[in-house]
Amino acid sequence: MRMTDLSPSLLSIGHKHWQRLLELHPQAEWLAAMEECAVPVFSMSDFVARSCLQDVEILRYLLLDGGISPQMPDYAGLLEEALSTVTDENQMHRVLRFFRRRHMVRLAWLDFTHGQSIDDSLVQVSKLANALIEQACHWCYQQLAERYGTPMSDGVAQPLLVLGMGKLGGEELNFSSDIDLIFCYPELGETEGGRRTLENQQFFVKVGQKLITALNQVTADGQVFRVDMRLRPFGESGPLVMHFSAFEDYYQEQGREWERYAMVKARIINPVAPFADELKGILRPFVFRRYMDFSAIEALRNMKRLISQEVRRRQLTDNIKLGGGGIREVEFIVQAFQLIRGGREAALQHPGLFAVLNELKARAWLSVEDADALGQSYRFLRKAEHHLQQFNDEQTQTLPADDIGRQRLHIAMGYDDYAAFYQALEMHMQTIHGQFMELIGDESEQEPSEEVNELSDLWCLPLTDEEALGLLAKFLDEQRAGEFWHTLSGFAQEMRNRAMGTRGRESLDKLMPLVLCACLKDNPSPSMVLARLFGVLKAVCRRTAYLDLLLENPGALAQLVRLCSASPWIAEQIGRFPILLDELLNPQHLYQLAPLDGYYSELRQFLLRIPEQDLEARMEAMRQFKLSQQLKIAAADVTGVLPLMKVSDHLTFLAEALIKQVVLDAWQQMTERYGQPDGVVAPQLGFGVIAYGKLGGIELGYGSDLDLVFVHDxxxxxxTVGGKPIESRQFYIKLAQRIMHLFNTKTASGQLYETDLRLRPAGNSGLLVCHINGFAEYQLQEAWTWEHQALCRSRFVFGDEMLAARFQRIRKQVICQPRDKPKLADDVRQMREKMREHLQAGQGFDLKQGSGGIADIEFLTQYWVLSESHQHNALCFWSDNVRILESLQAHGVISEQWARSLTEAYLAYRDAGHRYVLDGQPAVDESGRFDELREQVRLIWQQTLG
Structure with missing residues (x-):
C-alpha cells in the first residue's frame, strides 16, 4: 500500500501521527527513512500509530530488524525467554503487554500491506494468544509452587489445564476478541514441598485468579485480553476451577444444550500428557452423540432465533457477525454437521471451522460449489471483521458509519470505493444466508387467503364509510362492523400523519390485512382487540424489525392477538416493551415455563451474551429477562395453564433469581474496586437478603414491589483486602447501596423492581444493612408488635448458609416469645385501624384493605402465630398465609371451619386481584359477589380481636 492509494483526508491522519512520533523522538535519526513505509499504515490504523508512539522500538523491530516477515515467529519460545528472568508479578504483567502489543502491531501491519492471507492472520493471532495464556499460566503456577509446593495426587504432580473456547479454541481468533476460558485439574489432593500446604483446589484457584489478572487487568501498559469465565460449569456462581470428576458429573447430569455447542470448539491450550487425553475423553460423549443427532437442527434454529432477538434487542444494524448472512450463520451451518454426525465421524470433531468445512466437501456432505462459496464468503467477512478491529483495537463487527472508517475499510479490502465493497459484501451475505436457510431455516412462503385479500382493500384503499361497512358485513353484524371501522379508520388516519419511512410503511401495509383477519376470527369483541393491538403497533411502527417479525411469523401474530384479547395489561406491557414480541415466536416455548428452581439457570444463560464489563447492558438485560418471564407467566395464567398459587410461586422464584444475580453482580463490582472484606473467604459473602411481605410469603403479584432487609456477619x-481498601463494615453499606442502584435505576425497560427497605431495624433512620447480631438485638428488645407481625411473613432468600441458619434461629426465638394476649390483640387491632384511617374511602370493596379483606386475614394469622407459637413452635415455620392457616388448624388453634372459611376467602380475593391486574383495573369489586366471604371474615375478626 502506497501513499498514492490513499485520499488526502486519510493521509492527513497518517502525517499527524508521524509528526507526533518525530516530536517525541528527535534523536532517532533512523526514522527519517521510514516515513514512506509508515505513514500509509498510520493512516489506516490509529492502533498501530498509537502503539508506535508508545514504544518506538516496535517500528525499529518491524522495519529494520525484519519483523514484518510473514513467517510466523516462535511465539512460545520468545515469550518463555522474555519471562525466564522475571520474578516480580508487575514486571510479568509489563512483559506480557509489551509482547502482545509488539506482535499485534506486526500482524496488523502485515494485513494492511497485504503481506499475509486472512487464514494465516487468524492462525497467527490464535497462536500468539495461545503463547500468552500458556506462558502466563506456567509463570503463575511456578511462582505459587515455590511458596506452597507442587499440587500432588498419589505421587503424581497435578497440572492446571486451560480450555480455550469459541474462536480461540478453533484457532480462528478475532484481532480484538475476548477470550473464553475454563480451568480444570485432574485429581484432589494437596501440595507438597512448600512452606505451607494447600489443598489442590485452593492452589489452582489461586493460579486461576493470578492468570486472569495477568491477562485481563488494564494497566498503564494496556491489557492482554479481556477474559470471560462465564462458560464454566455453573457460570459466575460456580467454582473457578474444578477437578475432572466434578467436571464429568456436571456435564453428564446438568450440561445444557448451549454448553454442548460451546464445547464443539473447545481446545486444551496447554495439553499435558496423559491428562489432556483424559479430559477429551470426559467431554467427547457429552458433545458428540453416538447416534445421528438430527435434533441439533432445531436446537441451532432456536439459537439463531435468540441471536436474531439479540440483534433486535440491541438495535444492531450493519452487523456482519450476527445479522442475516453473517459470520455466525456460517458457524451454525458447520456446527450442524458436527453435532449431527460428529459422534460417528471423528474427523468432524475438530474445533476449527476450515478443517471441518474441507472434511464436509471431501465427504460430499456439502457440494464442492457450496463449500467453496461458503468458505470464500466466510473469509471475506472475517477479513472485513479483522480490519474493522485493527483500526483501533476494538471488538466490533459493525460497519462504520463515518467517512474515514468507510475509506479505510474499502481500501483495506481492495476496493476502489465503499459502494463497490458493500455490493460485494451483500453478495457474500446472500450466499451464506441462502445456504443457512436451506439447511437450518424454517421460513415458509404462503399465498395470502381470499379473506386477507379482501381485508387488504379495507386498509389500503380510501373507502367511504358505506363501502367499508359493506365489506365488513361478511364478517360482522351492523353494530360491531361500525365499531370496528371507527377504530380502524382512526388508527389509519393517525398512521398517515406519522413519519415512518418507506420500508416501515410497506411492512405495515403488508401486515395490516393479516392483523384485521386475525381480529375478526373467533373474537366476540373484535374492535376491543383491534384497539389493544393498535397500542402495540403504534409502539413498533418505526422499528421495522418488529413489523417484519409479525409479518414473517403468522404464529407470533396469532399469539399476540390471543394475549391482547385475554388481557389489556399484557397488551400494554408488549406496547411498552416491544422486545417481548420475541417471546411469541415459539408458542410451545411461550407456555413452557421454567421449573421453579430453574429461573437462575435461565437468567445465567441469558446474561452470557453480555460482557461482564458492560454494566448498563447487564442491567437492561436483567430487566428484559424479568419482563419476558413475567409475560410467559401471565400468558400461562390467562390461558388457564397455571392456577393462582402456581402463578405466585413462579413470580416469587423469578424475583429470587434476580435478587441472587443482582447481589452477585454488586459483589463483583464492589470487590473489584475495594477488595474482599477482611475474614471473608470465597465463595462466602458474609451477607444475606431477607424477604418480607408478599415476597416473604411466596405470594408475589405482577406489580408487587420487594420488601427487603440486608444483613451481614x-x-x-x-x-478490605486488595483494591482500594475501606473499613470492612463500610464495604457492606456500599454493597447495599449498589444493590439498590441495580434494582431501582430506570433503563429503557424500566426498573427491575421497586424496593422497600423500611422494615429494616429502625426503619428509614437505620443503616441500609445491619449486623445479624444487631438485627437480633433490635427484634428482641426494641421492635414494635407490627414489626413482629411482619417477621411472621419473612424468609431468608439469598446469602451464606450460616447466616440463613442464624436468621432462622432469631426468627423462631422472636416469634415464639410468650406474649400478653390482650395487649397483643389490642396492638394488632390498633395497627389495623391506623391503616384504615390512612385509606381513602371509595366505592366498592377494596380486596386488600377493605373490611373483611386480605389485610384482615393476614392480621388474624399473624396474631395467632404470635400468640400461640410459644406453645406450638411449628406455627412459626411457614411464611405464607395458606400454610399458616393449615398449621393453625392442625395444632387446634382454630377450627376447621374457620381455617376453611379464611382460606377460601383469601384465595378468592387473591385470584380476583390477579384478574383485575391483568384486566388493567384497580383491585376493587363493585359486584357484591364477595359479600358472604367478607361477612365470614368479619365475624372471625370480631370473635378473635373484638
Whole structure:
C-alpha cells in the first residue's frame, strides 16, 4: 500500500501521527527513512500509530530488524525467554503487554500491506494468544509452587489445564476478541514441598485468579485480553476451577444444550500428557452423540432465533457477525454437521471451522460449489471483521458509519470505493444466508387467503364509510362492523400523519390485512382487540424489525392477538416493551415455563451474551429477562395453564433469581474496586437478603414491589483486602447501596423492581444493612408488635448458609416469645385501624384493605402465630398465609371451619386481584359477589380481636 492509494483526508491522519512520533523522538535519526513505509499504515490504523508512539522500538523491530516477515515467529519460545528472568508479578504483567502489543502491531501491519492471507492472520493471532495464556499460566503456577509446593495426587504432580473456547479454541481468533476460558485439574489432593500446604483446589484457584489478572487487568501498559469465565460449569456462581470428576458429573447430569455447542470448539491450550487425553475423553460423549443427532437442527434454529432477538434487542444494524448472512450463520451451518454426525465421524470433531468445512466437501456432505462459496464468503467477512478491529483495537463487527472508517475499510479490502465493497459484501451475505436457510431455516412462503385479500382493500384503499361497512358485513353484524371501522379508520388516519419511512410503511401495509383477519376470527369483541393491538403497533411502527417479525411469523401474530384479547395489561406491557414480541415466536416455548428452581439457570444463560464489563447492558438485560418471564407467566395464567398459587410461586422464584444475580453482580463490582472484606473467604459473602411481605410469603403479584432487609456477619474492624481498601463494615453499606442502584435505576425497560427497605431495624433512620447480631438485638428488645407481625411473613432468600441458619434461629426465638394476649390483640387491632384511617374511602370493596379483606386475614394469622407459637413452635415455620392457616388448624388453634372459611376467602380475593391486574383495573369489586366471604371474615375478626 502506497501513499498514492490513499485520499488526502486519510493521509492527513497518517502525517499527524508521524509528526507526533518525530516530536517525541528527535534523536532517532533512523526514522527519517521510514516515513514512506509508515505513514500509509498510520493512516489506516490509529492502533498501530498509537502503539508506535508508545514504544518506538516496535517500528525499529518491524522495519529494520525484519519483523514484518510473514513467517510466523516462535511465539512460545520468545515469550518463555522474555519471562525466564522475571520474578516480580508487575514486571510479568509489563512483559506480557509489551509482547502482545509488539506482535499485534506486526500482524496488523502485515494485513494492511497485504503481506499475509486472512487464514494465516487468524492462525497467527490464535497462536500468539495461545503463547500468552500458556506462558502466563506456567509463570503463575511456578511462582505459587515455590511458596506452597507442587499440587500432588498419589505421587503424581497435578497440572492446571486451560480450555480455550469459541474462536480461540478453533484457532480462528478475532484481532480484538475476548477470550473464553475454563480451568480444570485432574485429581484432589494437596501440595507438597512448600512452606505451607494447600489443598489442590485452593492452589489452582489461586493460579486461576493470578492468570486472569495477568491477562485481563488494564494497566498503564494496556491489557492482554479481556477474559470471560462465564462458560464454566455453573457460570459466575460456580467454582473457578474444578477437578475432572466434578467436571464429568456436571456435564453428564446438568450440561445444557448451549454448553454442548460451546464445547464443539473447545481446545486444551496447554495439553499435558496423559491428562489432556483424559479430559477429551470426559467431554467427547457429552458433545458428540453416538447416534445421528438430527435434533441439533432445531436446537441451532432456536439459537439463531435468540441471536436474531439479540440483534433486535440491541438495535444492531450493519452487523456482519450476527445479522442475516453473517459470520455466525456460517458457524451454525458447520456446527450442524458436527453435532449431527460428529459422534460417528471423528474427523468432524475438530474445533476449527476450515478443517471441518474441507472434511464436509471431501465427504460430499456439502457440494464442492457450496463449500467453496461458503468458505470464500466466510473469509471475506472475517477479513472485513479483522480490519474493522485493527483500526483501533476494538471488538466490533459493525460497519462504520463515518467517512474515514468507510475509506479505510474499502481500501483495506481492495476496493476502489465503499459502494463497490458493500455490493460485494451483500453478495457474500446472500450466499451464506441462502445456504443457512436451506439447511437450518424454517421460513415458509404462503399465498395470502381470499379473506386477507379482501381485508387488504379495507386498509389500503380510501373507502367511504358505506363501502367499508359493506365489506365488513361478511364478517360482522351492523353494530360491531361500525365499531370496528371507527377504530380502524382512526388508527389509519393517525398512521398517515406519522413519519415512518418507506420500508416501515410497506411492512405495515403488508401486515395490516393479516392483523384485521386475525381480529375478526373467533373474537366476540373484535374492535376491543383491534384497539389493544393498535397500542402495540403504534409502539413498533418505526422499528421495522418488529413489523417484519409479525409479518414473517403468522404464529407470533396469532399469539399476540390471543394475549391482547385475554388481557389489556399484557397488551400494554408488549406496547411498552416491544422486545417481548420475541417471546411469541415459539408458542410451545411461550407456555413452557421454567421449573421453579430453574429461573437462575435461565437468567445465567441469558446474561452470557453480555460482557461482564458492560454494566448498563447487564442491567437492561436483567430487566428484559424479568419482563419476558413475567409475560410467559401471565400468558400461562390467562390461558388457564397455571392456577393462582402456581402463578405466585413462579413470580416469587423469578424475583429470587434476580435478587441472587443482582447481589452477585454488586459483589463483583464492589470487590473489584475495594477488595474482599477482611475474614471473608470465597465463595462466602458474609451477607444475606431477607424477604418480607408478599415476597416473604411466596405470594408475589405482577406489580408487587420487594420488601427487603440486608444483613451481614462481618465482625472485623480491619480494612478490605486488595483494591482500594475501606473499613470492612463500610464495604457492606456500599454493597447495599449498589444493590439498590441495580434494582431501582430506570433503563429503557424500566426498573427491575421497586424496593422497600423500611422494615429494616429502625426503619428509614437505620443503616441500609445491619449486623445479624444487631438485627437480633433490635427484634428482641426494641421492635414494635407490627414489626413482629411482619417477621411472621419473612424468609431468608439469598446469602451464606450460616447466616440463613442464624436468621432462622432469631426468627423462631422472636416469634415464639410468650406474649400478653390482650395487649397483643389490642396492638394488632390498633395497627389495623391506623391503616384504615390512612385509606381513602371509595366505592366498592377494596380486596386488600377493605373490611373483611386480605389485610384482615393476614392480621388474624399473624396474631395467632404470635400468640400461640410459644406453645406450638411449628406455627412459626411457614411464611405464607395458606400454610399458616393449615398449621393453625392442625395444632387446634382454630377450627376447621374457620381455617376453611379464611382460606377460601383469601384465595378468592387473591385470584380476583390477579384478574383485575391483568384486566388493567384497580383491585376493587363493585359486584357484591364477595359479600358472604367478607361477612365470614368479619365475624372471625370480631370473635378473635373484638
Amino acid at each position: 462481618c465482625d472485623s474492624q480491619q480494612d
